Every structure is written in structure tokens, then in C-alpha cells.
Amino acid sequence: MRVGAKTGKPWRRGRPVPREPSQDQTEMTRSVPRADLKAVGQVRRDLRELLRHRCRADTAEVAELLITELVTNALVHTEGGAEVSASVKDARLRVEVRDGAARRPRPHVPSADDGTHGRGLVLVEALADTWGVDPTALGPGKVVWFELEDAG
Numbered sequence: 001m002r003v004g005a006k007t008g009k010p011w012r013r014g015r016p017v018p019r020e021p022s023q024d025q026t027e028m029t030r031s032v033p034r035a036d037l038k039a040v041g042q043v044r045r046d047l048r049e050l051l052r053h054r055c056r057a058d059t060a061e062v063a064e065l066l067i068t069e070l071v072t073n074a075l076v077h078t079e080g081g082a083e084v085s086a087s088v089k090d091a092r093l094r095v096e097v098r099d100g101a102a103r104r105p106r107p108h109v110p111s112a113d114d115g116t117h118g119r120g121l122v123l124v125e126a127l128a129d130t131w132g133v134d135p136t137a138l139g140p141g142k143v144v145w146f147e148l149e150d151a152g
Contacts, residue, residue, distance in 0.1 A: 026050060026054065026087065026088045026089075027050075027085065027086065027087040027088075028046055028047065028050045028084075028085065028086045028087075029083070029084065029085045029086075030042075030043050030046060030083075030084045030085075031081060031082075031083055031084075032071060032074070032075065032081050032082045032083075032084060033081045034075070034079070034080050034081040035075060035081075036075065036081070037072065037075055037076075039071075040068055040071050040072055040075070043067060043068075043071050043084055044064050044067060044068050047060075047063060047064055047067050047086055047095075048060060048064055050086055050088065051063060051088070051093070054088050055088070055091075055093065055148075055150055056150055059093070059148055059150050062127050062148060063086075063093055063095065063148055065123065065127070066095065066123065066124055066127060066128060066146055066148075067084070067086070067095050067097070069119070069120035069121075069123055069124060070095070070097040070120065070124065070144050070146070071084060071097055072120065073097075073105060073120045073121070073144070074097050074098075074099040074144070077101070077103075077105070078099040078100060078101035078103075079100070079101065080099060080100040080101070081099075082097050082098060082099050083097070083098040083099075084096070084097050084098075085098075091149060091150060092147055092148070092149055093147065093148045094145060094146075094147045095145060095146055095147075096143050096144070096145040097143070097144050097145070098136060098141060098142070098143045099141055099142065099144075100139075100140060100141045101140070101141060101142065102135070102140040102141060102142065103142075104133055104142060105120075105121055105133060105144060106121075124144075124146055128146035128147060128148060129146075129147050129148055129149050130146065130147045131144075131145060131146035131147070132144075132145060133145075
């Protein structure tokens, strides 16, 4: 289990690029209400619009898939809604999904019995250049994030 569920410490794969404000940075933030799975499609469309003309089509498709998985996980596996942010800077996309649950996600290898469930973090692990889980700065909760290169 690589997300620090037993230790409570943040886990990261790869090395994230420090985020510093700049004039060429483009951002998106959205609040997704509790249990509003229909909002997942709108978040995906908003990300698509953010990335239009800012990255290759295949990078945008991967980003849309991964944001869909993380937002859906936050809505299905927690009691509250989610806060979603995405930013493009220096050919790098960073997406963060915050929720109010302190419980860390547990990736597992899905079986045939899982149907379409249980693949979200497996996809993030396979497709993101870097990703991780961090506790929120204030109160309970966590941020699950990923980064993709070749955006910008």
C-alpha cells in the first residue's frame, strides 16, 4: 500500500514541480456538491476547455479520464463534496481533488468481480507522470493530485 494509509504520511511518486505564480499560468477551480455525480461530466468539460490549445489531444484525453476517476472517487467514497482545481504552467498540468475525508484511498488490483469499480487509482498510477495524496492544511481531509507533462 503506497499511499501512506498505515503511516499517515503523504505519499508521492515522482517529483512534483514547485508551483509558483506566473502570468502564463492558467487555472480552473470548481466545487462539486455532495453526491452530484452528474457534475463529474461538467468538471470534465471544464477541464477540456482549459486544455484546449494548451496541450496535445492525447494528453487532454488522459487528463479528462484521470480527473473523472478522482472526482468520482471523492463523491462515491466520502460523505461530502469535492473541490477541484487544475492549473497549467510551463508545459505541466496539475490537478487536485480535495475532499473532507481523512481516510486515504487504497488502490487495489481490480478483479473481474469488480465490474467497472476499483480502477481509478490504478489508472492514475499507470497514466500520471506524478501523483500523490496529501493531508489538507486545515482540518480533516486530503488532496489527491496528479501531474501530466506536455501541457502548456
